[in-house]
Amino acid sequence: MTTESIEQKVREILAAKLSLPLEKIGRESRLVEDLGADSFGALEVLFEVEETFGLSIPDTEVERVRCVKDIAAYVAEQKEKAPAPAADAVADATGQRDSESPGDPKNPPPIG
């Protein structure tokens, strides 16, 4: 994936998780200060980024990823270190996601 496509995917995650229109989310938009995410919102965004790109963001790195650009750069860096993506990430990137994935707005849980 190119940096641009990662950034675009990150923007889409933020839009979905924070219930914001995509056009309000720029490269420099910070989760808390600019986009109004509370602690739960920020956690959900990071969880979804991990799910989508098949990686794990350790606690020590959380402070580093404060805006779209930061998150995308972190993802790209991890991808370079481990170029073979997890099965999850392939499924996500192609939209073939497991319908039982938690918290996916396109695949709501069976009830509700």
Added chain:
Amino acid sequence: MNQHRVVVTGLGVVACNGIGAEAFWSANVAGRSGIGLIDAFESNEFASRIAGQVRGFAPENFMPEETVKRVDRFVHFGLACARMAIDSGKLAVADEDPDRLGVIIGSGLGGLLFHEEQMVAALKRGEMRVNPLAVPRITPNAVASQIAIHHGFRGPNLAISTACASGAHAIGEAFRKIQHGEMEVALAGGVEAPLTPFNFAAYCALRVLSKRNADPTRASRPFDRDRDGFVMGEGGAILLLEERTRALRRGAPILAELTGYASNSGAHHMVIPEADGRDAARAMAAALKDARLTSIDYINAHATSTKANDTAETRAIKLVFGASAGRIPVSSTKSMIGHALGAAGAIEAVVCVQALAHQIIPPPSIWTHPIPTAISTTSRTRPVPRN
């Protein structure tokens, strides 16, 4: 002790036969059942495949879109009921002292739906794939907390989890706190979203559910000779309770007054009542004494449509009211909506408030083979008798 009087000024309800107090009441008076085949999950393998499943419920009509995504179905029910109770009671929260507004909501199971989904995710994909909001979504106090957060109620905030009594206990405990001056206004009730594969399987394993799958609207038949178990339901109800003088001062619609409450335990069995009915009788007698009442116009029975419950409850009514038991009309809302577990007592409290407000006793929807008893189980809509 000088106690405050407590009135009901607003109602919110989500049930399988009606969303909103008026739609729900119309369905009750018409004897309209909301029970049908389950489509909330794949139920083909289950012995029972019917339930009082709430359909056509749009949580986004009652809360922000972001909240809809972040909370579980039982909280959707709670936030919807709270919104309706505040609106129908015409309570302007911004004009109130928030420290005097409390929330007490019962739920037997909490966020079981999300819990199950997350367990499946953890088993399939590893524990590190558990959603970070699992804790605040699953906890049984999520309803009371979310209501407080959304409406700015900063007084006492409690969750009560006492199985099928949860909703009734929540109302009773809120009544006490207002009586004692601990708060002036309360949102009190119960919610439940029990239609999940694991929970349904667990109740099937207990062998307590009706298997009348071919005839869903006639499956829940309390006090009927041919009953074969209860039908699970879902939904919620919340009452807006207020100290009476302040309700009068603000010109609130006063629908009913709560005058007595009591609770106890049979110390007997987790799911079966003592067959002689003495424990339920003790609770009823204590509530009547608390209310300083001797005569009753109507009993909305717990009446689950299981032999163990209905028999014990019939005996309890006879123990309390003696010879006059036969003159008190008894009906069961569960005939139309099934048993919504922790929400049941609150939903049925809404029926009682509306029966008083409209002076009408709602019937059960099904009455094929009534069992001859000394109590007056009612089979038709009728006016409240004057004693």
